[in-house]
């Protein structure tokens with residue numbers, strides 16, 4: 022059974038939200054994609070830090 | 075030569091003292107009064123609490139660092155402040171009590187020209203019967219608020235894991251131990267680290283994991299929630315958090331005031347007024363925070379604690395404490411300079427300052443029990459405020475009483491947060507978030523209160539890398555290693 026099917030089935034609490042599918046979950050640990058996100062998140066964080074000082 | 079006394083050597087006080095010492099040089103004196111011999115990078119206590127880091131990796135000795143910086147270090151706790159001096163002392167002073175080994179309980183008077191109160195929170199375990207008492211954490215639950223607590227939490231978690239391996243099902247409860255707690259983010263990070271560790275140990279199927287919190291909705295985080303950019307949408311943190319919990323099979327109970335803790339069981343009241351019980355085998359419940367209980371006395375010895383401190387024990391600063399009902403709250407209620415309104419040579423930084431009101435919508439049960447998060451003052455704002463206050467004090471000391479005060483309002487400042495779920499560089503996924511500003515400004519951003527360009531959240535491995543970098547960077551900076559001033563708060 023798909024991960025999301027299993028969890029949606031568990032309770033109304035779970036059923037009324039969103040659960041990432043296999044692709045979204047894969048991208049979260051895909052080192053190449055995450056490296057790109059790492060750079061992007063760092064830039065955003067640096068901007069926020071800059072705006073805060 | 076004037077003297078600046080900084081009370082508290084945590085995130086805010088250490089930042090303030092080290093910058094002040096650097097800016098003032100040897101022409102003025104900086105004294106730090108703090109009860110612990112070690113500095114603790116508190117965010118990494120989460121990893122200590124799941125056995126992924128040792129206490130030694132998240133702490134270091136303060137004495138050599140302060141010696142290098144030319145700071146006079148007193149390992150002691152402040153007990154009271156005499157902002158007008160006393161009948162026998164002309165100058166303002168703080169009464170301190172040593173905690174240093176060999177000098178325990180010894181009392182001393184430390185005169186000051188300027189005072190920064192950065193004493194952080196008192197972990198008020200005694201507020202909930204059974205959660206703890208005046209001596210601190212009780213025997214039924216664990217905490218990750220200090221490095222020692224986290225070591226203990228890890229040992230208890232390990233026992234639980236052993237039981238699961240032996241085939242015994244375990245119920246794990248993580249969240250807030252009172253209706254007026256803050257710091258939900260730390261509990262949030264801890265619950266997902268536990269979930270990750272259980273998976274790694276191959277016992278996830280043997281555990282029922284549940285979140286209990288005083289938030290009126292999941293993802294409130296004491297900030298009234300936030301709307302963030304995720305995957306091209308602007309979504310409420312409610313959806314973001316609920317998705318994370320559902321994905322990882324973690325149930326949630328919200329709007330809950332934990333009213334009593336016993337062995338293996340808590341009692342709680344919900345926002346609808348109903349009461350119930352929840353059993354557990356392992357529970358990490360964050361205590362509510364209060365001020366550390368400093369007293370203040372006038373020159374004639376009169377108790378003026380209520381003039382200097384708010385009823386919750388935090389120090390009054392330049393905030394608008396008369397904002398009234400929720401509908402009247404404004405971003406401008408939040409303090410800018412952190413100067414005490416009565417004694418202008420006194421400032422409060424980090425968690426030690428009294429906020430004007432909470433950030434989340436105030437809520438209470440029909441029985442009148444307040445159940446709402448109190449405002450978080452996380453690491454980044456605490457550091458930025460510490461630095462701004464140090465800047466102001468240095469200017470007052472070097473340029474005179476009329477020097478311009480530096481400003482750092484939480485309604486104009488952002489925060490970056492990373493909630494890890496594991497510690498691996500290729501496994502586990504963290505939630506990396508930024509929020510701007512911390513305190514929503516509905517006049518500027520009428521819909522969400524925040525700038526959605528700079529308020530975002532994302533789940534992935536990249537967050538782990540950032541958390542690792544922050545761990546090393548902030549310990550490096552706090553040790554005053556070469557180039558430390560270049561690392562932002």
Ligand SMILES: Cc1cc2nc3c(=O)[nH]c(=O)nc-3n(C[C@H](O)[C@H](O)[C@H](O)COP(=O)(O)OP(=O)(O)OC[C@H]3O[C@@H](n4cnc5c(N)ncnc54)[C@H](O)[C@@H]3O)c2cc1C
Pocket residue numbers: 081082083084085086087107108109110116117118119120150151152153192193194195218219220257260366423424425426451452453454456490491492
């Ligand atoms: C488990 C956990 C995880 C966290 N994770 C994050 C995170 O990932 N990101 C983030 O931004 N924030 C995080 N935070 C919040 C962050 O730790 C706080 O915002 C920050 O420590 C506040 O700084 P502070 O200087 O005000 O208080 P503290 O850092 O608590 O420092 C207060 C200091 O005052 C000292 N003191 C106490 N009483 C006295 C006294 N009477 N006299 C003199 N000194 C005294 C204390 O010993 C301490 O050294 C976390 C908090 C916890 C508990």
